[in-house]
Amino acid sequence: xxxxxxxxxxxxxxxxxxxxxxxxxxxxxxxxxxxxxxxxxxxxxxxxxxxxxxxxxxxxxxxxxxxxxxxxxxxxxxxxxxxxxxxxxxxxxxxxxxxxxxxxxxxxxxxxxxxxxxxxxxxxxxxxxxxxxxxxxxxxxxxxxxxxxxxxxxxxxxxxxxxxxxxxxxxxxxxxxxxxxxxxxxxxxxxxxxxxxxxxxxxxxxxxxxxxxxxxxxxxxxxxxxxxxxxxxxxxxxxxxxxxxxxxxxxxxxxxxxxxxxxxxxxxxxxxxxxxxxxxxxxxxxxxxxxxxxxxxxxxxxxxxxxxxxxxxxxxxxxxxxxxxxxxxxxxxxxxxxxxxxxxxxxxxxxxxxxxxxxxxxxxxxxxxxxxxxxxxxxxxxxxxxxxxxxxxxxxxxxxxxxxxxxxxxxxxxxxxxxxxxxxxxxxxxxx
Ligand SMILES: Cc1cc2nc3c(=O)[nH]c(=O)nc-3n(C[C@H](O)[C@H](O)[C@H](O)COP(=O)(O)OP(=O)(O)OC[C@H]3O[C@@H](n4cnc5c(N)ncnc54)[C@H](O)[C@@H]3O)c2cc1C
Numbered sequence: 001x002x003x004x005x006x007x008x009x010x011x012x013x014x015x016x017x018x019x020x021x022x023x024x025x026x027x028x029x030x031x032x033x034x035x036x037x038x039x040x041x042x043x044x045x046x047x048x049x050x051x052x053x054x055x056x057x058x059x060x061x062x063x064x065x066x067x068x069x070x071x072x073x074x075x076x077x078x079x080x081x082x083x084x085x086x087x088x089x090x091x092x093x094x095x096x097x098x099x100x101x102x103x104x105x106x107x108x109x110x111x112x113x114x115x116x117x118x119x120x121x122x123x124x125x126x127x128x129x130x131x132x133x134x135x136x137x138x139x140x141x142x143x144x145x146x147x148x149x150x151x152x153x154x155x156x157x158x159x160x161x162x163x164x165x166x167x168x169x170x171x172x173x174x175x176x177x178x179x180x181x182x183x184x185x186x187x188x189x190x191x192x193x194x195x196x197x198x199x200x201x202x203x204x205x206x207x208x209x210x211x212x213x214x215x216x217x218x219x220x221x222x223x224x225x226x227x228x229x230x231x232x233x234x235x236x237x238x239x240x241x242x243x244x245x246x247x248x249x250x251x252x253x254x255x256x257x258x259x260x261x262x263x264x265x266x267x268x269x270x271x272x273x274x275x276x277x278x279x280x281x282x283x284x285x286x287x288x289x290x291x292x293x294x295x296x297x298x299x300x301x302x303x304x305x306x307x308x309x310x311x312x313x314x315x316x317x318x319x320x321x322x323x324x325x326x327x328x329x330x331x332x333x334x335x336x337x338x339x340x341x342x343x344x345x346x347x348x349x350x351x352x353x354x355x356x357x358x359x360x361x362x363x364x365x366x367x368x369x370x371x372x373x374x375x376x377x378x379x380x381x382x383x384x385x386x387x388x389x390x391x392x393x394x395x396x397x398x399x400x401x402x403x404x405x406x407x408x409x410x411x412x413x414x415x416x417x418x419x420x421x422x423x424x425x426x427x428x429x430x431x432x
Contacts, residue, residue, distance in 0.1 A: 002181040003027060003427065005419045006091055008079055008362065011039020012405055013397025013412040014186035015061050020416035022070035026423060029178055030065060031074045031093060033358070036140035037062055039188050043123065045218040045226075047405060048267040049298045055139055055221070062141040073142060074176065082183070082366045086392025087426025091178040097171035098146035100133070104166035107135065107143035111158035111167065119151045121223070125213040127231070128223025133158045133167075138221055181426050182392045182419035185368070185376055186412065187359060189398040192247035192254065192352035199317040200243065200349060205327060206232040207346045208318060211242075211264060214348045218271055228275055230345055232325040237345030240272055241329050242283040243315055248352030249286055256373060258353040259402035262289045265350050266302045273306040282309045282342060284331065292404070318347060353402060368393055376400050386414050392422045 005021050007014045010032035018028045030037065041047070042062075044054035065071050074093055081092035100111075117132035124130075132152040133145050147158070147167070159167040194202040194210055202208045207230045209217070220226035230237050242265045247253040262285060269281045288310065290296040302308045315331040327344045355374035363370050368388045369377040376395040379387040385401075386394050396415035397408040 002088055002179040003423055004029060004178070004180045005416075005423065006031065006079075006089070006178060006180040006183045007186060008183065009039070009186035009188055009397070009399065010034075010037030010065070010073070010075070011186060011188045011397060011408075012041045012058065012061075013188070013399075013408040013415075014039070014184070015058075015065055016409045016412035017184050017186060017396060017416040017419070018065055018071050019061060019068070020413050021420060022068045024416075024420055026070065026420055028071045029074055029093075029180065030071055031077050031079060033076070033078050034136065035076045035098065035144075035146050036136045036142070037065060037073065037075060038137075038139075038141065040212075041405060042137060042139070043125075043212060043219075044215050045220075045222075046267060046271060048263045049292070049294050051267065051270075055219075059139045059141075062139070066141045075142060076146065077176075079362065079365060080175075086390075086422050087181050087429070089180050089183060089392065091180055091183075093176040093178060095174040095176055097149075097173055098144065099149070099152075099167065099169055099171050100145045100147060101166045101168050101171075102142060102144045104164045105144045106164050106166075107145070108163070109135075109145075110161050110163065111145055114157045114161045116155065116157065117151050117153055119148065124216045124223045125210070127213055127216055181423040182394070183366070184412075184415045184419055185362065185366075185388075185393065185395045185399055186397045186415075187356050187362065187376075187399040189353040189402075190356050192354050194246055194349050194351050196253070197246055197349075200246070200315075200347070201318050201320060201327075202349055205318065205320040205325075205347075206230075207237070207325060207327060209346065209348055211261070211268065211348055211350045214268055218268065228272065230325065235345070236276065237279070238276075239280045239342065239344045240269075240282070240346045240348065241315075241327075241342055241344040242269060242281070242348045242350060243329075244283065244285045244350045245314070246349045246351040254352045254354065254373070256352075257289060257402065258350075259289070260353070260404045261350040263292070263295055263298065263404070265348070266299050266308070268348065269308045270302055270306050273308065280309070281306075282311055282344075284311050284313060284315055286314065287312070292406075353398065356399065359399065366390060366393055368395075386411060386418050392419075394418045
């Protein structure tokens with residue numbers, strides 16, 4: 001019998017579930033495979049529909065997780081094995097070496113200043129650069145450096161300059177055994193590979209970006225300091241085109257709707273207009289899905305106040321002018337029944353948001369079923385969307401089905417309540 005809960009995934013869903021459980025007096029192990037918690041929300045600039053600064057509302061929750069006496073963070077860690085049943089799961093976790101002692105590192109950054117290796121920064125979607133010894137982002141929790149083994153030259157300059165003597169090249173992977181009463185899976189999503197839609201030139205044309213790359217560009221702490229620029233020539237783009245449903249809602253690729261793209265594209269378009277009111281912004285869509293409270297009003301404002309132009313239809317292809325780097329977006333105007341094109345300075349693709357590749361491994365480790373798309377399968381998607389086929393194991397956030405931040409938070413609180421119930425029931429059974 002165990003009174004702890006294992007939460008797998010430290011995005012907004014996993015963070016919320018952990019905080020709810022901890023405030024009820026439960027012990028929580030929050031595991032994330034990344035070196036910091038925060039998930040995708042940490043990468044966003046602002047959030048629809050309130051336009052709050054994403055990291056400003058997320059960071060206090062991340063810090064609360066790291067300081068709460070009932071929460072133990074296990075970052076840069078993976079679940080390797082799960083045995084047992086509700087009330088008594090035995091879990092094996094592999095903690096990967098950071099080559100930096102977490103106890104000693106003060107997060108001062110002297111090591112990174114001396115590091116000679118520069119590689120693309122994955123947190124900035126590879127637009128910016130980072131050093132081989134790095135923190136994932138400025139507000140990372142824990143704020144502890146790590147060495148990227150693959151790119152490190154082993155010059156040991158970081159070791160020499162570290163006043164806290166935290167660099168440790170002898171660190172080894174560590175196995176941690178836990179006994180928990182319940183498990184919550186909150187492993188989130190990843191992005192469809194836009195290079196698969198070669199007609200749009202992603203990966204060939206520098207100024208065809210994905211929406212997540214664009215979020216990093218908009219962010220003040222991102223690779224361009226929040227300045228909107230063309231990567232090809234550094235010019236400020238004047239005409240910007242968004243294309244929805246890249247890989248989604250298609251019989252050839254993925255049939256489902258990712259649920260957040262109409263809204264976040266509108267958000268990103270409004271942000272462009274706030275930075276550069278003179279710019280022209282177009283959003284191509286299949287149909288507009290503004291299903292949440294205040295969502296339709298948000299789109300109406302974008303259209304009426306900000307003069308963002310919504311065009312029904314899917315462009316057929318994009319062609320870059322090799323000299324000017326301008327992007328010709330070819331499309332069919334379904335209202336006028338005509339073939340047209342827009343000359344854009346920058347194009348933002350909104351790719352399908354897809355289940356994490358790692359879901360399959362987690363599903364095998366825990367015997368938890370996935371649905372036909374690869375999301376974790378709810379026991380009953382109508383009346384029991386949080387339970388899985390295994391009693392004591394619950395799901396929340398995007399890993400269960402496409403959803404935005406408020407819905408992820410609400411479902412996380414539900415999962416925390418179900419996990420707490422499992423523990424209370426097991427404890428009562430133990431007392432009898
Ligand atoms: C471009 C873009 C803009 C968006 N803008 C908005 C917006 O403005 N407003 C809004 O409401 N929503 C927005 N969204 C949606 C929002 O990002 C999601 O709703 C939210 O991130 C879901 O949170 P989550 O915790 O379920 O998943 P995630 O944020 O994906 O977090 C999952 C976490 O689990 C970890 N993890 C994954 N697998 C494992 C594993 N096997 N072991 C351990 N850890 C693991 C990951 O490292 C990650 O930290 C946007 C999405 C995109 C793509």
